[in-house]
Amino acid sequence: MTTTPDTSQMTRAQRAELPLSTEVAQALAEQHGVCIRPLAMRRIDTTTGRVEIVPVPCGSTREDQCPPCAEKARRLRMAQCREGWHLDAEPVTERAAPSDEHTTLLAARADLLAAYTECKINGDTEACEHIAASVAELDTELRAAGVQGRLTPLDPLPKPVKRSTRRRQDAPNLPRRPVERRTVGRVFAGRYRPSTFLTLTLDSYGRVDSDGAAVDPDRYDYRRAARDAIHFPALLDRFWQNTRRCVGWDVQYFGTIEPQKRGAPHFHAAIRGAIPRAELRTIAAATYHQVWWPAHDQLRYTDERLPVWDTRAKAFTDPDTGHPLPTWEQACEELTEPAHVVRFGAQVHVKGILGAPRKLAATSAT
Ligand SMILES: [Zn+2]
Structure with a gap:
């Protein structure tokens, strides 16, 4: 027989051992396979x-x-x-034609946008606020009516600083083909439609032991390893962009980023359709991502010497000189070369895979 513990008779230490009600609820939710931290809407x-x-x-x-x-x-x-993964027909999505309600709402929004811009130029902040509220209401209505896509913002952000996209001398040239509106791979020998399994890694930063730890910590390039890991997703974006341009069709994939034992991320992708091994290797070798950040390899300010906020200048200033520190944008404008360049490692693993015949279940049943 179990009795309910009388918490008033317990010491504080004994009470601390009792499960919290939220923990009990979470464990119960997990047991039943439902969300343990639902949002209240x-x-x-x-x-x-x-x-x-x-x-x-x-x-x-x-x-x-x-x-x-x-x-x-x-x-x-x-x-x-x-x-x-092994689709043999293009997945087609048909967009519904815009209705009268859609076009009327969008036209009203365009008129309000024009009025907003005019009031803003005239410095009429009160009118601007009223219009912004109406636009917000219209946008909710448009979304409710099923309109997808980006709606022009009332206050567009300033254009980002233009960068030279000059190709680096050491990157091999990739062929460029116009990208067809096709996501399904080609058929070989009249009936095979292979797909591709791809693994991309990062470079070596020094020798590691069987646990993934650096053999020589003094010579292991931790800094490059850390930066490469941080910018790995951007490198992958570049890779897919290059791949689509190079092979000339709208390549689709399923992918996952996983850490290796040494801590470096690597990437597995199941690509729909076949891409020649040599081509994927060339694309991986040609892909790089330049990080246009201000220099970030030196600690300029420490706990003993921190920048000071200047209320008049509305900026942080150098504690010694009193000069305002540059903003991120200002610091970026002066850059002449990227702070870091990420590339893939030499190991590129490519495997062609044949999909199971799709109608197998149906045919074996008859
Ligand atoms: Zn959840």
Whole structure:
């Protein structure tokens, strides 16, 4: 027989050992495979005016944040990958033609945008605020009416600084073909439509032992390893851009970034369609990403000597000279070369894979 513990008779240490109610709730949620940290959303019934609180799953893809949601996302990705990897017909999405309601709403929005710009030039902030509120309402209506895509912002951001895109001397030339509107791979010998499994890694930063630790910590290039890891996603973006331009069709893939034992990320991708091994190797070798950041390899200010906020200059200033520190944009304008260049390592693993015949289940049943 179990009795309910009387917490008033317990010491503080004994009480600290009891599970917290939130922890119990989380464990219970995990056991039942439902979200452990749902978001509370307020739903207003527009006809009755009744307000309800509805829990919405967090939808995290990270197991450390919400195991049930991450597992659900993983299963969905697995199913999508299995279904989509070896597709033999183009997945077509038909967009609905815009209705009268859509065009009327968009026209009204364009008029308001013009009025806003005019009021802004005239310095009429009150009118600007009114118009902005109407536009926000219209945008909600447009989204509710099912309009997708970007709506012109009222206050467009200043254009980013233009950079020279001059190709580096040491990057090999890639052929450039116009990109066809096709995502499905070619058929070989009349019936085979292979797909590709690709693994990309980063360079070596020094020898590592079987645990992935540096054999010689003094000579291991930790700094380059860290920067390469931080900018790896941008390098991957460049890789897919280069791949599509080089092969001439709209290559689709499923991918995952995983850490190697040495801590460096590497990338696995299941690519729909076949791309020759030599071509993927050439593209990987030709791909690089330049990081146009101000120099960030020296600590200029420490806890003993920090920049000082100057209320009149509205900026942080140097504690010795009193000069305002440059903003990120100002510091970037003076750059003549990138602070870092990321590239892939020499190891590029490519494997051609034949998809299982898609109608197998149907044919074996008859
Ligand atoms: Zn969740």
